[in-house]
Amino acid sequence: MMACIIWMLQVLPLIFCAWGESDFQWTQTDRGSFYYGTFPPTFMWGVGSSAYQTEGAWDTDGKGQSIWDVFTHKKGKVFMNHTADSSCDGYYKVKDDTELLKELKVSHYRLSISWPRIIPTGVRAENVNEKGIKYYNDLINGLLEKNITPVVTLYHWDLPHNLQEKFNGWQNISMVTYFNDYANLSFERFGDRVKHWITFNNPWSVAVEGFETGEHAPGLKLRGTGAYKVAHHLIKAHAKVWHTYNKHWRSKQKGMVGISLTTEWGEPVDISSQKDIEAAERFVQFNFGWFANPIYNGDYPQIMKEYIGQKSAQQGLGMSRLPTFSSQEKSYIKGTSDFLGVGHFTTRYITSRNFPSTQGPSYFTDRDLTELVDPKWPEPESKWLYSVPWGFRRLLNFVKTQYGNPLVFVTENGVSEKMHCAQLCDEWRIQYLKGYINEMLKAIKDGVNIQSYTAWSLMDKFEWDEGFSERFGLYYVEFKSKNKPRYPKASVQFYKRIISANGFPNPREVEKWHRISTETCSTTNQLLAADPLVSHMEMVTEIVVPTVCTLCILISAVLLMILLRRQS
Numbered sequence: 001m002m003a004c005i006i007w008m009l010q011v012l013p014l015i016f017c018a019w020g021e022s023d024f025q026w027t028q029t030d031r032g033s034f035y036y037g038t039f040p041p042t043f044m045w046g047v048g049s050s051a052y053q054t055e056g057a058w059d060t061d062g063k064g065q066s067i068w069d070v071f072t073h074k075k076g077k078v079f080m081n082h083t084a085d086s087s088c089d090g091y092y093k094v095k096d097d098t099e100l101l102k103e104l105k106v107s108h109y110r111l112s113i114s115w116p117r118i119i120p121t122g123v124r125a126e127n128v129n130e131k132g133i134k135y136y137n138d139l140i141n142g143l144l145e146k147n148i149t150p151v152v153t154l155y156h157w158d159l160p161h162n163l164q165e166k167f168n169g170w171q172n173i174s175m176v177t178y179f180n181d182y183a184n185l186s187f188e189r190f191g192d193r194v195k196h197w198i199t200f201n202n203p204w205s206v207a208v209e210g211f212e213t214g215e216h217a218p219g220l221k222l223r224g225t226g227a228y229k230v231a232h233h234l235i236k237a238h239a240k241v242w243h244t245y246n247k248h249w250r251s252k253q254k255g256m257v258g259i260s261l262t263t264e265w266g267e268p269v270d271i272s273s274q275k276d277i278e279a280a281e282r283f284v285q286f287n288f289g290w291f292a293n294p295i296y297n298g299d300y301p302q303i304m305k306e307y308i309g310q311k312s313a314q315q316g317l318g319m320s321r322l323p324t325f326s327s328q329e330k331s332y333i334k335g336t337s338d339f340l341g342v343g344h345f346t347t348r349y350i351t352s353r354n355f356p357s358t359q360g361p362s363y364f365t366d367r368d369l370t371e372l373v374d375p376k377w378p379e380p381e382s383k384w385l386y387s388v389p390w391g392f393r394r395l396l397n398f399v400k401t402q403y404g405n406p407l408v409f410v411t412e413n414g415v416s417e418k419m420h421c422a423q424l425c426d427e428w429r430i431q432y433l434k435g436y437i438n439e440m441l442k443a444i445k446d447g448v449n450i451q452s453y454t455a456w457s458l459m460d461k462f463e464w465d466e467g468f469s470e471r472f473g474l475y476y477v478e479f480k481s482k483n484k485p486r487y488p489k490a491s492v493q494f495y496k497r498i499i500s501a502n503g504f505p506n507p508r509e510v511e512k513w514h515r516i517s518t519e520t521c522s523t524t525n526q527l528l529a530a531d532p533l534v535s536h537m538e539m540v541t542e543i544v545v546p547t548v549c550t551l552c553i554l555i556s557a558v559l560l561m562i563l564l565r566r567q568s
């Protein structure tokens, strides 16, 4: 009897504790005020970018075309038909850009490899482009020389076009093998120095924007089916690459392989309404859970299975539009992430809404919900990116409760501005970073296991279907100038200080950073204001002077001829 009581006393608290942990508190409203404090001493601070968005050199040194090269070269796909053919010319600026990172004092830099740059057709057995390999070797070595850890994404959306053309890209299961071969090559060539690998960046976007709405390459609108099929293959490809690393490389290279999932947070409009709470949960599960649940819990979220299954039946289909994993596949996929990459930018309020199934299949109507924004939220620069810092803490706590408190790397978080003219005083970015990083600090206090933060992004760059109209950079890029100079915005000064202090020590200090950052930005603004003068001077020396000289020589020649004729 006594033994039984002791057992109950020991085990029951554990059961309650585990139970409490798996329950996300949807009705929690305590948002708290600004929290002064520091991050754990081993916390890593970084900044990120991606290959297609920054490298340029789209057809240089043997690089193959990617689906984004082809997509942007079609008229009407991207804002003002912009392309990233040259973008920031990052391919030619390894030295300059690693200097910027040093100036920022980051401990890591998140970059991506362009698959067609190192395997032009996407098929490893056909051809490996050594010049592409050299570029990434130079970049990785350049970072390590400066003590900056490279965090490398294998797929930031630029599939080799050849694979799209021949096999329909991610709609075809054969991509799993091609992707695995490409990953294997990357581990083989770079894995002695790269210890942090991300298989996919934001697979939600690949699936939904590439195959449901068609806003992104390859631009297909296979509503209600394409995205689910593509996601199924992406998840399998992720798992395969993790197993490859685990089996063949881990013991030698001692690195980590994870995935980066980017999601908006969904908050119920009315927390006293069960329907709104369920709708908000559906919003997050249909986005983040779609990928995280198979990897951490072994299958698609129950809610997705139910909703898509029901809608498919109502639409007269014999089976669900959401594919299924076999039990073997489930156990193969479960547990295939050494860390969970979390990307986050903004929040929506969510309320329940029934869409009639007669509307035809669609990922969006499958969710039966409506997204709203609070009219009190400050007007955003990009139409979708409202700054709602508390949503970040909510998301991070959701991650903790749903997936067994995994190791989290925050892989992208940042804000844009629409300005076309030079604007280095990015006060709103300072406020955004301050607010979001502070909520991340609160999440760590809540017990979320966050190891690193990556601000998005190092510099202004090509912003997908928005072209160059949205600037996410900490550094301003003057795209109009021939050599694409970079200038630090005020947020560089501010972020740098957060990094040095490893957090927010006290109000006086943080206030001082703010003042210093904005003071420096006004001086740099003057530098940039002088820039048109510099380009004017360049024009004078490069065009006007040679033209005038040529004209003078021509006129003198004509005059000389006239003179000679008269004399004869």
Ligand code: NOJ
Binding pocket: 050, 053, 201, 202, 262, 412, 456, 463, 472
């Ligand atoms: C997430 C994408 O991964 C990144 O490439 C993009 O720049 C940001 N969203 C901002 O839209």
